[in-house]
Amino acid sequence: MRRRLINSTLAVVLVVIAVFGVSLVIVETRTITSSAHEQVESEAQGLAGIVDSYIVERRPVDAHALSDQLDPGRFARIEVPGQQPVELGEPIGGAVVRGTARSEHGRTVTVEESRSTVTDEVGRTLVVVGAVALLAVVAAVLLAVRQANRLASPLTDLAETAERLGSGDPRPRHKRYGVPELDRVADVLDSSAERIGRMLTAERRLAADASHQLRTPLTALSMRLEEITVADDLETVREEATIALTQVERLTDVVQRLLTNSRDPRTGSAVTFDVDEVVKQQVEEWRPAYRSAGRPIVRSGKHGIRAVGTPGAVAQVLATLVENALMHGGGTVALRTRVTGNQAVIEVTDEGPGVPADLGNRIFERAISGRNSTGIGLAVARDLAEADGGRLELLQGRPPVFALFLSRTAPEPQDHPETVR
Known part of the structure; x- marks a missing residue:
């Protein structure tokens, strides 16, 4: 492209020089020739006038008397009737420019x-015109090179940006070139890079969230199926199978929830639900895992609470907290329900070392973990809680107390404490 721009600019300049340069040379040549003819004719007329004055004054018309009246480098001939011509200067050989004048007394004066x-x-004029033309060509080449670089370099950068986008590097460059059309292309590429970056981030986040969030229900389902394999009583098998089917349904709900949040995290499917059912479900699902670890899991607090939210999402938040308590906590894990103002609160606590003081509420940030884990679970749990208008907080670091706050619908009955092991 650079060569094409330079060649095209140079071609235009050469055509202009050829058209105007040749015309200028022709005009200047004619002007110089005409000026030379006018000068010798003017000198011939002036010399004729001098000859007339000599005749009137009866002075001799000879070469000695008139030698000072002729410009150097020229030759003059004065023809006097009945006499030898008077010659001034040296005769000129070759082509000459001639001017002739006739005096009032019949003398003919010729100047060459x-x-x-x-x-x-004319040659000096051609040199000047050629020098100007050469300067014009040099200036045109320099200007063409500068303009070609100004246009070609941005196009190269834009091509590299497009190639980076195609190779999966969506970082916008925010580079502009001072050319409106190229800056418009750069704006479009940067906007596309930002959109692609957001899409890739959402896809990676969905993959990480899915791998983490599906692990919990799959682990619980696997344990439930293990319970079925070792059960001898048909009634127990049926009960465990029913619970396993419920877990499969919740697993399907988790997948749907992740996909929905990946498209629009503000989309919710909140309904009024019974908090006791969700808490009971989690205790039953995780009891085998805690039994295998030799640890108890209990539930207590206020009963009959109804809250607004997505049951599957609430269950997933609680599952994340219960799993973290199993993996990183210690002692008894308790799920406690209570009411504060117009909100229903579900607290999950254990007797383990808790959350380090230097983390605090940063524990909900992605990639932040106090136990060398992925740091995804609590971040996803908070997103799930906020999607339905709730919130997930760390009320106490040691021992740890996590609380899920949900909006409730109406005043609830009095406390009926109950502990299930």
Whole structure:
């Protein structure tokens, strides 16, 4: 592209020089030749006038008397009737420029100048025109190179940006070039890079969230199926299978929830639900895992609470907290329900070392973990809680107390404490 721009600019300049340069040379040549003719004719007329004055004054018309009246380098001939012509200067050989004048007393004066003088003047003009043309060509080449670089370099950068986008590097460059059309292309590429970056981030986040969030229900389902394999009583098998089917349904709900949040995290499917059912479900699902670990899981607090939210999402939040308590906590894990103002609160606590003081509420940030885990679970749990208008907080670091706050619908009955092991 650079070569094409330079060649096209140079071609235009050469055409302009050819058209106007040749015309200028022709005009200047004619002007110089015409000026030379006018000069020798003017000198011939002036010399004729001098000859007339000499005749009136009866002075002799000879070469000695008139030698000072002729410009150097020229030759003059004065023809006097009945006498030998009077010659001034040296005769000029070759082509000449001639001017003739006739005096009032019948004398003919001819003045000649070598045409080489005119040729030299035309040559000097050609040199000047050629020098100007050469400067114009050099200036045109420099300008063409500068303009080509100004246009080609941005196009190269834009091509590299497009190639980076195609190779999966969506970082916008925010580079502009001072050319409106190219800046418009750069704006479009940067906007596309930002959109692609957001899409890739959402896809990676969905993959990480799915791998983490599906692990919990799959682990619980696996344990439930293990319970079925070792059960001898048909009634127990049926009960465990029913619970397993419920877990499969919740697993399907988790997948749907993740996909929905990946498209629009503000989309919710909140309904009024019974908090006791969700808490009971989690205790039953995780009891086998806690039994295997030799640890108890209990539920207590206020009963009959109804809250607004998505049951599957609430269950997933509680599952994340219960799993973290199993993996990183210690002692008894308790799920406690209570009411504060117009909100229902579900607290999950254990007797383990808790959350380090330097983390605090940063524990909900992605990639932040106090136990060398992925740091995804609590971040996803908070997103799930906020999607339905709730919130997930760390009320106490040691021992840890996590609380899920949900909006409730109406005043609830009095406390009926109950502990299930």
